[in-house]
Amino acid sequence: DVKVTQSSRYLVKRTGEKVFLECVQDMDHENMFWYRQDPGLGLRLIYFSYDVKMKEKGDIPEGYSVSREKKERFSLILESASTNQTSMYLCASSYRRSYGYTFGSGTRLTVV
Amino acid sequence: SQQGEEDPQALSIQEGENATMNCSYKTSINNLQWYRQNSGRGLVHLILIRSNEREKHSGRLRVTLDTSKKSSSLLITASRAADTASYFCATDTSYSGAGSYQLTFGKGTKLSVIP
Numbered sequence: 001d002v003k004v005t006q007s008s009r010y011l012v013k014r015t016g017e018k019v020f021l022e023c024v025q026d027m028d029h030e031n032m033f034w035y036r037q038d039p040g041l042g043l044r045l046i047y048f049s050y051d052v053k054m055k056e057k058g059d060i061p062e063g064y065s066v067s068r069e070k071k072e073r074f075s076l077i078l079e080s081a082s083t084n085q086t087s088m089y090l091c092a093s094s095y096r097r098s099y100g101y102t103f104g105s106g107t108r109l110t111v112v
Numbered sequence: 113s114q115q116g117e118e119d120p121q122a123l124s125i126q127e128g129e130n131a132t133m134n135c136s137y138k139t140s141i142n143n144l145q146w147y148r149q150n151s152g153r154g155l156v157h158l159i160l161i162r163s164n165e166r167e168k169h170s171g172r173l174r175v176t177l178d179t180s181k182k183s184s185s186l187l188i189t190a191s192r193a194a195d196t197a198s199y200f201c202a203t204d205t206s207y208s209g210a211g212s213y214q215l216t217f218g219k220g221t222k223l224s225v226i227p
Contacts, residue, residue: 031212033214035217042200042219043200054212056212056214088152090154097213098162099160100145100157101215103147103154104154106152106154108152
């Protein structure tokens with residue numbers, strides 16, 4: 001069964017810390033995505049990548065960066081965590097546009 | 113920016129009844145997709161309908177698409193308690209020849225199926 005694995009289910013970090021959220025897929029998918037989900041706001045796209053070392057900004061990239069050194073791994077980096085980055089972070093991957101996304105289980109990040 | 117908007121925001125029905133959720137969007141699309149999310153978990157892809165399709169079925173799910181009205185509906189027939197979840201529509205509005213694409217999600221409909 002195809003899988004997208006997010007390294008942590010729950011994470012608590014302090015304000016100002018550098019935070020790494022890891023996402024690994026085992027499906028050889030070209031496309032990978034990072035969303036955050038907040039009550040009342042739905043899912044918002046942070047960054048996405050359509051190939052190794054390629055990245056594109058989504059709707060809310062400020063305060064985040066990403067890294068995709070290998071096809072199967074897409075990392076989201078919070079350069080200096082702030083309390084307004086407390087959220088559920090969802091990683092997804094996709095084979096191509098005519099296919100749906102496969103999501104990971106999510107990382108619930110709390111910044112204190 | 114929000115592309116798809118689901119309606120209603122919440123829906124409560126009895127087991128065995130049908131559930132209908134609607135999605136409206138603003139700009140032309142390549143395809144529209146529906147996802148389900150159980151509480152606190154990742155989303156699961158349910159069905160994809162292309163812009164040149166009008167209706168699609170998958171098991172107890174039926175999706176319709178009306179591009180002239182920029183709207184879609186998801187019908188779940190003979191609902192079960194296990195269908196309790198949030199349902200999201202997502203639109204692909206990227207240029208069809210583009211090398212990259214992404215989905216824009218609505219805020220979801222929360223469905224409760226009462227046993």
